[in-house]
Amino acid sequence: xxxxxxxxxxxxxxxxxxxxxxxxxxxxxxxxxxxxxxxxxxxxxxxxxxxxxxxxxxxxxxxxxxxxxxxxxxxxxxxxxxxxxxxxxxxxxxxxxxxxxxxxxxxxxxxxxxxxxxxxxxxxxxxxxxxxxxxxxxxxxxxxxxxxxxxxxxxxxxxxxxxxxxxxxxxxxxxxxxxxxxxxxxxxxxxxxxxxxxxxxxxxxxxxxxxxxxxxxxxxxxxxxxxxxx
Amino acid sequence: xxxxxxxxxxxxxxxxxxxxxxxxxxxxxxxxxxxxxxxxxxxxxxxxxxxxxxxxxxxxxxxxxxxxxxxxxxxxxxxxxxxxxxxxxxxxxxxxxxxxxxxxxxxxxxxxxxxxxxxxxxxxxxxxxxxxxxxxxxxxxxxxxxxxxxxxxxxxxxxxxxxxxxxxxxxxxxxxxxxxxxxxxxxxxxxxxxxxxxxxxxxxxxxxxxxxxxxxxxxxxxxxxxxxxxxxxxxxxxxxxxxxxxxxxxxxxxxxxxxxxxxxxxxxxxxxxxxxxxxxxxxxxxxxxxxxxxxxxxxxxxxxxxxxxxxxxxxxxxxxxxxxxxxxxxxxxxxxxxxxxxxxxxxxxxxxxxxxxxxxxxxxxxxxxxxxxxxxxxxxxxxxxxxxxxxxxxxxxxxxxxxxxxxxxxxxxxxxxxxxxxxxxxxxxxxxxxxxxxxxxxxxxxxxxxxxxxxxxxxxxxxxxxxxxxxxxxx
Numbered sequence: 071x072x073x074x075x076x077x078x079x080x081x082x083x084x085x086x087x088x089x090x091x092x093x094x095x096x097x098x099x100x101x102x103x104x105x106x107x108x109x110x111x112x113x114x115x116x117x118x119x120x121x122x123x124x125x126x127x128x129x130x131x132x133x134x135x136x137x138x139x140x141x142x143x144x145x146x147x148x149x150x151x152x153x154x155x156x157x158x159x160x161x162x163x164x165x166x167x168x169x170x171x172x173x174x175x176x177x178x179x180x181x182x183x184x185x186x187x188x189x190x191x192x193x194x195x196x197x198x199x200x201x202x203x204x205x206x207x208x209x210x211x212x213x214x215x216x217x218x219x220x221x222x223x224x225x226x227x228x229x230x231x232x233x234x235x236x237x238x239x240x241x242x243x244x245x246x247x248x249x250x251x252x253x254x255x256x257x258x259x260x261x262x263x264x265x266x267x268x269x270x271x272x273x274x275x276x277x278x279x280x281x282x283x284x285x286x287x288x289x290x291x292x293x294x295x296x297x298x299x300x
Numbered sequence: 301x302x303x304x305x306x307x308x309x310x311x312x313x314x315x316x317x318x319x320x321x322x323x324x325x326x327x328x329x330x331x332x333x334x335x336x337x338x339x340x341x342x343x344x345x346x347x348x349x350x351x352x353x354x355x356x357x358x359x360x361x362x363x364x365x366x367x368x369x370x371x372x373x374x375x376x377x378x379x380x381x382x383x384x385x386x387x388x389x390x391x392x393x394x395x396x397x398x399x400x401x402x403x404x405x406x407x408x409x410x411x412x413x414x415x416x417x418x419x420x421x422x423x424x425x426x427x428x429x430x431x432x433x434x435x436x437x438x439x440x441x442x443x444x445x446x447x448x449x450x451x452x453x454x455x456x457x458x459x460x461x462x463x464x465x466x467x468x469x470x471x472x473x474x475x476x477x478x479x480x481x482x483x484x485x486x487x488x489x490x491x492x493x494x495x496x497x498x499x500x501x502x503x504x505x506x507x508x509x510x511x512x513x514x515x516x517x518x519x520x521x522x523x524x525x526x527x528x529x530x531x532x533x534x535x536x537x538x539x540x541x542x543x544x545x546x547x548x549x550x551x552x553x554x555x556x557x558x559x560x561x562x563x564x565x566x567x568x569x570x571x572x573x574x575x576x577x578x579x580x581x582x583x584x585x586x587x588x589x590x591x592x593x594x595x596x597x598x599x600x601x602x603x604x605x606x607x608x609x610x611x612x613x614x615x616x617x618x619x620x621x622x623x624x625x626x627x628x629x630x631x632x633x634x635x636x637x638x639x640x641x642x643x644x645x646x647x648x649x650x651x652x653x654x655x656x657x658x659x660x661x662x663x664x665x666x667x668x669x670x671x672x673x674x675x676x677x678x679x680x681x682x683x684x685x686x687x688x689x690x691x692x693x694x695x696x697x698x699x700x701x702x703x704x705x706x707x708x709x710x711x712x713x714x715x716x717x718x719x720x721x722x723x724x725x726x727x728x729x730x731x732x733x734x735x736x737x738x739x740x741x742x743x744x745x746x747x748x749x750x751x752x753x754x755x756x757x758x759x760x761x762x763x764x765x766x767x768x769x770x771x772x773x774x775x
Contacts, residue, residue, distance in 0.1 A: 082385040085385045088602035089369070093363065109360070117350045117353045117556065118346075119345075194587040196500075213569045220585060226529075226587050226588060229529070230526050230533065231530070247555075264518050265582075266579060267575060270570070270573070272574075275526040277437045278524075279436070280464055280484040288526060289526040290573070
């Protein structure tokens with residue numbers, strides 16, 4: 071019974087039976103099933119911290135302060151159309167090549183990149199790109215966290231392989247807390263649905279594994295630059 | 301193929317650790333955690349209420365674990381993934397190795413996973429002729445050294461930067477020997493460059509999971525380096541290995557637990573990368589794995605449900621208990637002799653490998669209670685260590701001297717009048733004997749104590765008699 075598919079089916083039954091034996095249940099009890107279905111359907115929120123709450127200006131201020139606390143840099147652009155100039159400025163001042171890699175997000179594609187000296191290429195990263203630009207689903211004020219979703223618009227590899235991750239978040243997309251981010255996610259993917267990858271990102275990559283010394287740029291980006299636009 | 305436990309030798313291990321100057325030098329860095337956690341907790345007024353909420357979510361899930369597992373499994377399959385169940389470590393190793401083989405894997409990258417350590421996965425993968433590369437910086441170096449982690453979130457806390465330099469020079473022999481590796485930045489840059497090649501070449505990525513979400517069929521990993529994400533995004537297949545108690549009902553429930561996890565672990569408000577992965581690459585996706593498998597491991601956990609150790613299954617592996625444990629801080633993680641150290645290890649190890657093998661560990665406690673005070677899911681760790689001690693005593697596994705001593709004490713303790721007389725006699729005689737110095741540098745039967753510090757001489761009266769006198773005075 072240890073080999074092949076039948077073995078796995080039997081392991082499933084054994085594990086579930088072991089759980090039920092210990093809990094003293096059969097798995098068929100209607101009240102238990104009802105309780106589980108209700109929780110999955112209702113997804114109660116629990117304790118939500120005050121920190122991220124407030125009107126849009128307050129949320130943006132908290133988001134910015136918390137992201138900077140996590141060693142991200144943050145710039146604000148008056149409009150989405152100002153984003154390419156801000157990206158060019160950031161790369162110039164960081165002394166980085168004027169190249170960026172991005173996905174097919176129509177909101178990014180519509181921006182005036184040709185007005186800058188930036189060399190823009192489209193697609194996921196194979197590890198050779200120094201700079202990436204992505205668009206976040208939302209920014210979360212509570213902890214200065216960006217939420218990004220996988221797909222051709224904003225490929226996941228762009229969040230991790232390049233040295234410099236530049237992420238654009240629309241001002242109106244700065245939400246208070248994780249729960250608000252999940253509400254936005256469900257609006258796109260439906261209740262119970264999810265993208266292949268949902269990345270919550272708070273600051274640039276880091277490690278403290280050597281004598282508890284905090285070092286930025288472990289395996290992911292060395293810099294995370296956030297542009298709040300609009 | 302699993303790690304051979306030396307938990308039964310805890311006393312000898314601890315003794316060696318205390319006399320290991322290099323280890324004692326490295327353990328200084330482990331003291332930073334407590335202060336950082338305290339600051340993070342103080343910054344969030346809702347922290348203690350979140351701990352209650354997190355505990356309640358875990359209790360609810362454990363009480364309905366069979367049903368949440370079934371719900372989770374349905375959603376994984378719906379999103380194009382496969383779920384495999386493993387009753388024990390051997391079954392889990394076999395499933396993972398078979399998957400790697402069927403995927404034609406030559407090289408596997410790994411995100412940090414305690415379950416992988418628990419089942420001894422690397423050795424099994426390598427025995428199948430497949431390269432397994434740990435990619436978390438701390439896990440990477442302990443893999444180079446053929447060691448186990450000494451801390452559940454900081455696996456190389458027992459090492460210094462000199463150890464890193466030594467092992468990197470020994471292993472990365474294709475790099476110029478004259479290179480400077482004296483600074484942590486240089487060590488990190490070298491590991492990043494070496495492992496970047498491994499990430500890009502890997503056929504399969506294996507990660508653990510901090511949570512499995514029944515509502516969406518997603519698995520969640522929490523990392524700071526980004527290694528877990530490169531591990532699960534770049535190769536053709538992603539294999540998740542997780543134990544049954546990692547299930548939570550909804551995204552909202554995961555958020556409650558995430559809010560206490562990073563703060564309790566590293567003192568961060570949020571870890572850098574919290575990633576929710578649901579199934580393989582979708583149509584139109586330009587990246588991500590083409591296959592997604594989850595191996596769900598029991599390995600003794602279902603037997604803990606419904607009993608006096610069920611609360612241990614609330615554990616979210618933050619490491620706060622060991623960061624606040626005077627015993628762990630003194631002896632480090634390896635003295636515990638298996639995979640899980642500190643107070644959580646002292647409770648979990650006997651459950652997973654048996655009281656005969658792990659029964660010494662619950663004795664590695666001063667019962668100061670700090671572990672329970674800081675536990676984000678309020679696990680009564682000292683109480684459970686007491687349960688294990690009782691079992692060890694019942695099964696006559698504790699040393700004969702301790703058993704006779706306790707038997708003798710119990711004889712007097714059950715006879716209060718006799719106890720008062722005897723205790724008074726002992727206190728008075730010790731006062732006479734220790735009159736000259738007021739303390740004893742050595743005592744028969746108490747060498748373990750007096751080898752490291754003196755025993756203060758009693759002042760001639762017992763606690764009971766002084767208490768009686770004091771109560772009388774108050775009246």
